[in-house]
Amino acid sequence: MRLRRRARAVRWYLRELTGEAEYDRYCGRHRLHHPLAPVPTRREYQVPRAAQQESRPAGRCC
Template structure:
């Protein structure tokens, strides 16, 4: 049972890292560590800023719409 639980935990970790879902958690942890009084963006605002930065990067080479 512990092997299965460990394997599922590792799979969850890799899926979250690959999909980018863990980026917001890392952002919040970084913001809280470096400045506990800082205002942290909501997940929606964070994802919007992340998407805008990715689309605005000329190295990406394409834009969807």
């Protein structure tokens, strides 16, 4: 039981660290606010997001 809980915590942490959970949250918001529109693929979501991050480098450490 403890091992499963720890594994779940590690999985949660890694998903937050890599940004995978952010896409899942975006999909949830998209389905809520635009129920008839198709949900963008992960790539369709990442390309404009990466461009936006690159246009504002001051908010990042490196």
